[in-house]
Amino acid sequence: MPAYNLLLDFHVPPTILETSENGKVTSNQEMHNVVRSLGLQGPTSAVTFQDGGTLAVFHNEDGSHATLRVYPQGLVTLDLQQWVEEGGEPKITGEVLSDVEQKFKRVLSSKKSKRLPFIKRGLRLDPYITTTSEHIVEYDFDRVVYEENSPYQNIKILHSPQYGNLLLLDDDQNLAESDVAYTYAMTGNGREDFTNKDVLILGGGDGGILYHLLQQNPKFVTMLEISFYNMYQMVIDAATKYLRGICHDCFDSLSGDNYLVRVEDCVPVLEQYARDGKTFDYVINDLTDIPIAQEPTEDECDLPDKILDLSLKVLKNKGKYWTHGANTNNVPQKFEEHLKNLLQPVDFLKEVIAIPSYHELYPFYVDEGAFLWALCCESRDPQDTAVSSSYK
Amino acid sequence: MPAYNLLLDFHVPPTILETSENGKVTSNQEMHNVVRSLGLQGPTSAVTFQDGGTLAVFHNEDGSHATLRVYPQGLVTLDLQQWVEEGGEPKITGEVLSDVEQKFKRVLSSKKSKRLPFIKRGLRLDPYITTTSEHIVEYDFDRVVYEENSPYQNIKILHSPQYGNLLLLDDDQNLAESDVAYTYAMTGNGREDFTNKDVLILGGGDGGILYHLLQQNPKFVTMLEISFYNMYQMVIDAATKYLRGICHDCFDSLSGDNYLVRVEDCVPVLEQYARDGKTFDYVINDLTDIPIAQEPTEDECDLPDKILDLSLKVLKNKGKYWTHGANTNNVPQKFEEHLKNLLQPVDFLKEVIAIPSYHELYPFYVDEGAFLWALCCESRDPQDTAVSSSYK
Numbered sequence: 001m002p003a004y005n006l007l008l009d010f011h012v013p014p015t016i017l018e019t020s021e022n023g024k025v026t027s028n029q030e031m032h033n034v035v036r037s038l039g040l041q042g043p044t045s046a047v048t049f050q051d052g053g054t055l056a057v058f059h060n061e062d063g064s065h066a067t068l069r070v071y072p073q074g075l076v077t078l079d080l081q082q083w084v085e086e087g088g089e090p091k092i093t094g095e096v097l098s099d100v101e102q103k104f105k106r107v108l109s110s111k112k113s114k115r116l117p118f119i120k121r122g123l124r125l126d127p128y129i130t131t132t133s134e135h136i137v138e139y140d141f142d143r144v145v146y147e148e149n150s151p152y153q154n155i156k157i158l159h160s161p162q163y164g165n166l167l168l169l170d171d172d173q174n175l176a177e178s179d180v181a182y183t184y185a186m187t188g189n190g191r192e193d194f195t196n197k198d199v200l201i202l203g204g205g206d207g208g209i210l211y212h213l214l215q216q217n218p219k220f221v222t223m224l225e226i227s228f229y230n231m232y233q234m235v236i237d238a239a240t241k242y243l244r245g246i247c248h249d250c251f252d253s254l255s256g257d258n259y260l261v262r263v264e265d266c267v268p269v270l271e272q273y274a275r276d277g278k279t280f281d282y283v284i285n286d287l288t289d290i291p292i293a294q295e296p297t298e299d300e301c302d303l304p305d306k307i308l309d310l311s312l313k314v315l316k317n318k319g320k321y322w323t324h325g326a327n328t329n330n331v332p333q334k335f336e337e338h339l340k341n342l343l344q345p346v347d348f349l350k351e352v353i354a355i356p357s358y359h360e361l362y363p364f365y366v367d368e369g370a371f372l373w374a375l376c377c378e379s380r381d382p383q384d385t386a387v388s389s390s391y392k
Numbered sequence: 393m394p395a396y397n398l399l400l401d402f403h404v405p406p407t408i409l410e411t412s413e414n415g416k417v418t419s420n421q422e423m424h425n426v427v428r429s430l431g432l433q434g435p436t437s438a439v440t441f442q443d444g445g446t447l448a449v450f451h452n453e454d455g456s457h458a459t460l461r462v463y464p465q466g467l468v469t470l471d472l473q474q475w476v477e478e479g480g481e482p483k484i485t486g487e488v489l490s491d492v493e494q495k496f497k498r499v500l501s502s503k504k505s506k507r508l509p510f511i512k513r514g515l516r517l518d519p520y521i522t523t524t525s526e527h528i529v530e531y532d533f534d535r536v537v538y539e540e541n542s543p544y545q546n547i548k549i550l551h552s553p554q555y556g557n558l559l560l561l562d563d564d565q566n567l568a569e570s571d572v573a574y575t576y577a578m579t580g581n582g583r584e585d586f587t588n589k590d591v592l593i594l595g596g597g598d599g600g601i602l603y604h605l606l607q608q609n610p611k612f613v614t615m616l617e618i619s620f621y622n623m624y625q626m627v628i629d630a631a632t633k634y635l636r637g638i639c640h641d642c643f644d645s646l647s648g649d650n651y652l653v654r655v656e657d658c659v660p661v662l663e664q665y666a667r668d669g670k671t672f673d674y675v676i677n678d679l680t681d682i683p684i685a686q687e688p689t690e691d692e693c694d695l696p697d698k699i700l701d702l703s704l705k706v707l708k709n710k711g712k713y714w715t716h717g718a719n720t721n722n723v724p725q726k727f728e729e730h731l732k733n734l735l736q737p738v739d740f741l742k743e744v745i746a747i748p749s750y751h752e753l754y755p756f757y758v759d760e761g762a763f764l765w766a767l768c769c770e771s772r773d774p775q776d777t778a779v780s781s782s783y784k
Contacts (some may be wrong), residue, residue, distance in 0.1 A: 001465045003401075003461070003463065003469055005399065005469075005471075007513065009395075009513045011514065044437060044439065044451055045436060047436065047457075049451075049453060051455065055449075055451060057437055057447075057449050057459070059439055059441075059447060061441060063463070065447050065459070067459055067473075069395070069457065070457070071395065073515070075393050075394075075514040077395055077397075077473065079473075081469065081471075083463065093527075114513070114518055114520070114530055116511070116520060116522070117522050117526045117527060117528050119508070119511075121467070121470070122401055128506070128508060129494050130509050134509045135509060135529075135530035135531070136511075137527075137528075137529055138527035139527070140527065165451060178746070181746070234504075299541075354570070354573070354746055354747075354748035356746035367583050378411055
């Protein structure tokens with residue numbers, strides 16, 4: 001049951017909008033005629049603001065309505081909303097609106113206009129995702145493959161003809177079957193030899209990293225996925241069935257000769273590893289942006305630091321650590337500052353990667369470091385002389 | 393001089409919206425109270441439609457307005473528009489609206505709502521681009537690097553912190569400095585050895601392909617960019633200055649020991665090559681989706697076919713041809729059908745590639761073929777027995 005919104009803007013020479021015999025009155029009348037040519041009546045409501053701006057509302061008994069807002073600074077916006085049956089086509093089509101756009105430009109002597117694609121609202125399958133930078137992206141989802149609510153969050157797998165099945169947690173984009181570039185970046189983009197190596201994955205519920213590593217003769221891979229409210233067991237179960245383009249067969253059994261998937265809170269396990277002196281050649285932090293291992297508490301903000309700290313503790317000398325995060329709001333800069341201020345010196349490398357379904361670039365780091373977006377870091381031999389962090 | 397639009401939707405049990413003492417009247421009043429909590433007065437206009445749906449309009453003397461539309465099928469939309477000074481922040485913030493969203497959900501017993509990021513209208517630097525699939529994508533442009541109007545189209549280079557400088561022709565996304573993946577795909581993704589080979593580029597005004605080939609010791613590269621209304625000379629000039637992340641220094645001179653850039657209509661030149669028996673090891677068709685070599689005519693639709701036909705004529709035996717196009721509206725399927733029906737048999741391979749700044753996947757073809765989105769094709773030795781086209 002969708003409503004389609006058309007948003008149309010015109011940059012206008014302010015003189016056209018001035019109140020004068022040949023100015024605003026005329027152009028308002030002409031604009032209203034154009035709106036009425038869409039089968040709308042009105043204006044049924046008209047407001048003049050203190051600054052001379054106007055708002056006119058039109059509607060049709062079939063349920064469509066439009067608002068025409070004139071800003072005297074030189075902007076006119078026309079918003080049209082119409083009801084479209086699910087799977088149907090709008091009665092007032094893009095072609096008709098293209099014609100209306102041209103008529104408006106003539107009336108307003110406007111050289112610059114903007115017509116967005118229809119914004120579809122109330123669709124059974126919402127196509128819009130907001131990126132970490134608060135930008136809007138429209139996807140081509142055509143069906144819901146899986147949807148369940150855990151007590152903590154909504155888990156959804158949607159199918160996109162372009163990207164394959166795509167995992168969303170609380171409507172946040174996680175990973176799609178198209179996104180092997182993510183897995184490669186989180187495992188060193190082909191530069192590493194995992195043969196006979198011990199690897200620890202934190203998170204990784206979609207199974208991409210585990211599958212990729214198991215193809216490369218590691219000594220042992222431990223995957224530690226959070227057990228919080230059974231949430232990630234549900235993700236693993238859904239991935240096993242519906243994200244096989246990512247996890248392939250690696251979740252068909254949760255343990256094997258050279259791997260073990262543990263669904264447990266990672267902090268106590270990492271603490272135990274640290275106490276036992278157990279170490280890894282590689283630690284791959286694939287937890288979501290703010291790792292969740294317990295109910296949110298006042299020190300939740302310190303949790304990423306804690307996990308970084310524990311991860312470096314269980315990393316072998318010259319071991320490597322990868323992580324990831326959003327390339328926005330100065331997160332990479334803050335993270336780099338944090339890395340430079342670690343007590344234990346680390347070298348790190350940042351790589352910015354395009355993940356097909358993300359619609360944002362993601363930085364990945366290499367050579368000792370920490371998390372939040374994308375990092376790979378190498379723990380430095382304490383015997384080495386300190387060197388400053390270097391970027392590639 | 394932007395206006396910010398907030399679009400907020402609620403999926404609602406239709407019973408809440410029914411006209412009854414405890415139904416619609418109550419919920420309407422409660423909804424109006426929530427809208428008024430944003431500092432808006434009203435409703436200053438209220439309509440009840442035949443189907444029982446309602447439209448209520450609110451406004452504030454400072455120039456903001458809101459429309460509240462109730463669809464009895466179970467959808468409520470709230471649209472708010474407010475004026476924001478260029479570079480400023482909206483007075484009614486995302487946080488306030490998040491609170492309003494929660495209040496509405498309570499009033500409406502709605503379990504599912506959707507709040508899009510603010511749609512910014514009339515910005516000096518329009519952030520929205522419509523993809524070939526008619527989807528909306530929001531970019532992070534922060535400045536206009538170059539803008540000129542040729543008699544035929546608008547040429548613009550915008551800067552994006554994520555993607556670098558990005559070329560738009562008539563507001564259509566062309567290529568950004570981040571997009572070396574495009575150049576790689578159009579030259580065989582590293583599988584080809586161009587040493588001592590003759591290559592013909594059709595189009596390629598951003599210089600990416602030319603630069604990439606010149607790094608690989610070709611015998612000679614000819615680039616044939618359309619001269620139409622001087623448009624592409626302007627693109628080359630702009631690329632030379634502002635897309636150096638793509639073309640590097642390859643346009644600093646338009647000819648050299650092993651390359652020549654000709655700004656000419658490609659059809660007559662290809663026809664002359666065919667008459668002269670001049671052939672190439674590789675032909676790379678990097679023209680825009682519908683190549684433009686003359687004023688649009690009734691046979692414009694045949695132009696891509698003509699260019700494909702001529703390209704195959706100037707291709708050496710076992711030569712290869714690449715092209716590209718949009719992955720939408722069955723274009724790939726239609727193109728593949730066309731390839732299969734060519735008189736001269738061709739083998740082809742399709743590769744679907746993510747170009748960082750495109751926000752769409754692009755198919756690229758290899759092994760004999762044609763154009764529109766992305767193809768590489770190999771001209772088959774006429775002595776070979778015919779084999780059916782194969783996909784990878």
